Amino acid sequence: MAAAGRSPGLTVGPGDDAAAWLPAAPTVLVSTDTLVEGVDFERARQSPYEVGLKAWGSSASDLAAMGGEVEFGLVAAVLPPETPLAAVEAIQLGLVEAAARDGAGIGGGDVSAADGPLVLTVTVLGTVPDGRPVTISGGREGDVLLLTGDLGAAAATLEGWRQGDATVPAAWRSRLVAPTARIAEGRALRQAGATAMTDLSDGLLLDAARIAAASRTAVELWADCLPLAAGLRERFGDDAVRLAAAGGEDYELLASLPTDAVERLLQEWRPELAPLRRVGRLGPGDGVRLLECEGGAEFRVGGGLGYQHY
Amino acid sequence: MAAAGRSPGLTVGPGDDAAAWLPAAPTVLVSTDTLVEGVDFERARQSPYEVGLKAWGSSASDLAAMGGEVEFGLVAAVLPPETPLAAVEAIQLGLVEAAARDGAGIGGGDVSAADGPLVLTVTVLGTVPDGRPVTISGGREGDVLLLTGDLGAAAATLEGWRQGDATVPAAWRSRLVAPTARIAEGRALRQAGATAMTDLSDGLLLDAARIAAASRTAVELWADCLPLAAGLRERFGDDAVRLAAAGGEDYELLASLPTDAVERLLQEWRPELAPLRRVGRLGPGDGVRLLECEGGAEFRVGGGLGYQHY
Structure with a gap:
């Protein structure tokens, strides 16, 4: 989707069949999250730019919850055919700016046109620089x-x-x-x-x-x-x-x-x-x-x- | 989405905030692709199981095109609220079986319910075991x-x-x-x-x-x-x-x-x-x-x- 904001480890970025990446640490973290118009956001309530910000932030949050760093994201968007180009660009800008704030870039994606709600799936990839990711299953009595x-x-x-x-x-x-x-x-x-x-x-x-x-x-x-x-x-x-x-x-x-x-x-x-x-x-x-x-x-x-x- | 078919390098699988993965080789490949009902498939023409097979195959194909191996995938599904549970399970079975055929598993995902077409986004992750990924930009005159x-x-x-x-x-x-x-x-x-x-x-x-x-x-x-x-x-x-x-x-x-x-x-x-x-x-x-x-x-x-x- 977006060509801007590449991550340093991204050796092949947007425009090829797949992205190629040299992670900064051995343990890779990855999570995928979807925002659906009418369920997770409403166009009357937030701007396309804010939809981009939220799509990034809610996905990156999953890596934060493992104690990880984010390196880049992939975006899969399903857009109603009547979506104005300016709205698409604003979503993209929100994604790229939110990613950049986390030190990350956008490494590619997939755009489809279809009647129905706008669907934005962001897959965020990152690493755990040292140690192990924090799971939800390690809690102990007394903690x-x-x-x-x-x-x-x-x-x-x-x-x-x-x-x-x-x-x-x-x-x-x-x-x-x-x-x-x-x-x-x-x-x-x-x-x-x-x-x-x-x-x-x-x-x-x-x-x-x-x-x-x-x-x-x-x-x-x-x-x-x-x-x-x-x-x-x-x-x-x-x-x-x-x-x-x-x-x-x-x-x-x-x-x-x-x-x-x-x-x-x-x-x-x-x-x-x-x-x-x-x-x-x-x-x-x-x-x-x-x-x-x-x-x-x-x-x-x-x-x-x-x-x-x- | 699916808990079955884990990849050997997947140290944290479905059910946590993010998947954690130790890739089998330094260069990671990743690609995301979306199937939309009415655009990429029609329910009257193919079974939910076949939709799962296609979602996996079309995404994994992007890694094949880099000369890579697939290790696992993440699935983000947007399902119409009236989708029968049996159809969801059949899609999942198709995904897991197609992944297993390629030596891969499903490492997690995200499921949303929304009015509109069924949307299935599969992100496939893998590696290039030795050498470099084959891009689309390396062709030379005479090849x-x-x-x-x-x-x-x-x-x-x-x-x-x-x-x-x-x-x-x-x-x-x-x-x-x-x-x-x-x-x-x-x-x-x-x-x-x-x-x-x-x-x-x-x-x-x-x-x-x-x-x-x-x-x-x-x-x-x-x-x-x-x-x-x-x-x-x-x-x-x-x-x-x-x-x-x-x-x-x-x-x-x-x-x-x-x-x-x-x-x-x-x-x-x-x-x-x-x-x-x-x-x-x-x-x-x-x-x-x-x-x-x-x-x-x-x-x-x-x-x-x-x-x-x-």
Whole structure:
């Protein structure tokens, strides 16, 4: 698709039958993710450029969740025949710019025309420079759960749009339409000895349940420790915790670490990274449990937390 | 998507944020290709299992065209909500079986539900075990053009379907709905010193024009040397050459080699591989020219050869 922004290791780039690549490290990471118009984005709500940004960010986030670096991506686009060329170029620009921010390029792709929704599949390739990728299955009982950044802005934006609210803050909106992959944070968590890690695409409770299931432990989360997006509590009151815990598309990282690694990591955490906070722990049993605070009672909210299953 | 058929180098497979892979050789090859319902296949004409076979074969063919080996693939599927589970499983079975035939597995993917056509994007990853990948840009004046297999069966099937012909031979039909990537042939051509290579997805003339443009040479093809699918001339007469030269989706390989490498390669070509034939040469100038035979006059067919531009 795009000829711009080549990765240094890309020895054959766009225009040939396949891309050829000399990875910067022995272990290669690869993930593929699809955005579908009307499901993952709506043209009336975000620009084609932002669709490109999101397609890259949501795919690169999967490599961040392994503690990896991204090197390049391939793009497969299915475009309705009436798509204006300017929109195609704007999507491409968003992809190339978002990739460049992560130190990556676009290495080729495939474009089809078909009646139906616009479909954008981005495959992101990268490496783990040293050590092993952090899987979701390595968590152990007693590990502390750490979370990057804050939660709820993307879900609050969707809720605002649904309610016809024209005053959704720009900072919330940009979290939904142009998520940033937490590449540097993932690398730092891997280097500090993260035992399990995932990115939050389907919501904290559901994604935490994936760690619980794969690691064969229970996950305990503390509602009073969940970092809420700025202004979320003011606008939504207690419902803010529901948005933070059950809302999706935050693309923050949730990682488990042994207790003895956590204190030092929190002290040494560099200020240019997204803030890192302790939000829970792994324990015996299975499933996910949201408590009011560490050692507190079960957390209850109106409407329930759809994804809780403990 | 599928948990079956893992590649030996796949250290983290389906179910995690990304796949982790230790490639069998330093140079990694990767290509992504999309099949769209109504454009690349129709449900009334081929089974879901065959759609899986085709999605794999057409993607793996891109790696064959670099002289590479395939190791695994990732699948991104967008399915209409009413898709029966049995159809999803059949697509998956086709993908896994076709991959296994090429010595590869499925390493994960992404499934979305959306109103619209079924969209299947397969990203295939592999390696070049020794030497360099064969690009489309390395052809040199004087090189001989070699072609694997035969041509026209896929185009003849499409033409038969369009005309409502219920007697399309099964052998032709299977070339369209379940193409086999010429992996072993591509490897042999690379090892013999192929200077340029591509797979025939858009038709011989158009794909040859890509070699001509990228290699900055002219391509000369000889109509009397084009290997026609069995029975094609009997059914279509002189129009068979048009189907072979301008019809797409044959997924055969077209490669250029220095003259001195060709004789030995043709003699030593193993009988279990698809037949290899000399079909033309690279010369000075640019574009593609179809002659009646080597040194003969320009080839003319009724209806013209849409893609000829010399």
